[in-house]
Amino acid sequence: MDRRALVLAAARELALARGVIPSLNETAAAAGVSKGGLVHHFPTRAALVQGLAMAALEEVDTAMTAAAGEGSAAETWLRMSVPTGEDVAVFRAMAIAHRAVEAPGDAVATASQEAIARWEAMIRDEVGDAGRARVIRLVGDGLFANVIAGIEPAPTAAELDALLGSLLPAGGRGGR
Structure with missing residues (x-):
């Protein structure tokens, strides 16, 4: 799974658990990527x-x-x-x-x-x-x-x- 797909999967899982779209920091941590790595694909x-x-x-x-x-x-x-x-x-x-x-x-x-x-x-x-x-x-x-x-x-x-x-x-x- 590439980083972009990994980030999307993590954001989806967090949204499932919390009922809201997570912050970029939460998503990066859950995906195991740096914030810079996340921002490369999703700047906001x-x-x-x-x-x-x-x-x-x-x-x-x-x-x-x-x-x-x-x-x-x-x-x-x-x-x-x-x-x-x-x-x-x-x-x-x-x-x-x-x-x-x-x-x-x-x-x-x-x-x-x-x-x-x-x-x-x-x-x-x-x-x-x-x-x-x-x-x-x-x-x-x-x-x-x-x-x-x-x-x-x-x-x-x-x-x-x-x-x-x-x-x-x-x-x-x-x-x-």
Whole structure:
């Protein structure tokens, strides 16, 4: 694992443990790197938040690309939209920190907009309808937002299966 990845992993673990994005000093200590080594990759806390967000986008992009290749982009999107366990704490911390340190139009917002358009296109290609793809994408967004904000708990597996059955084409998940 390179230093940048090591720093991001340490920041994620600290965010899990504390529910907030750690300081640069805390992150450097947890990663076992010097502050200078950390600052080389993330000169500010805002840059660290951006790094965490971009890593999360890359993880989702990898999963969605693989799912699209298997014909299950819509199902994968909805299942990934329900954060569980440790992910809830990390995403809450990232959301709070991101809003506190970033301005609209930043690199993360642009990358997020591009990724969402790409993922929605994958869903559209699978379900064959732009309107249905948008609804599926927005339902996933709503599930994610409600869990992260603590508005409602994550749906149970049975509830999520029922939702998938309502949104996806008859005859199977992901258009299969």
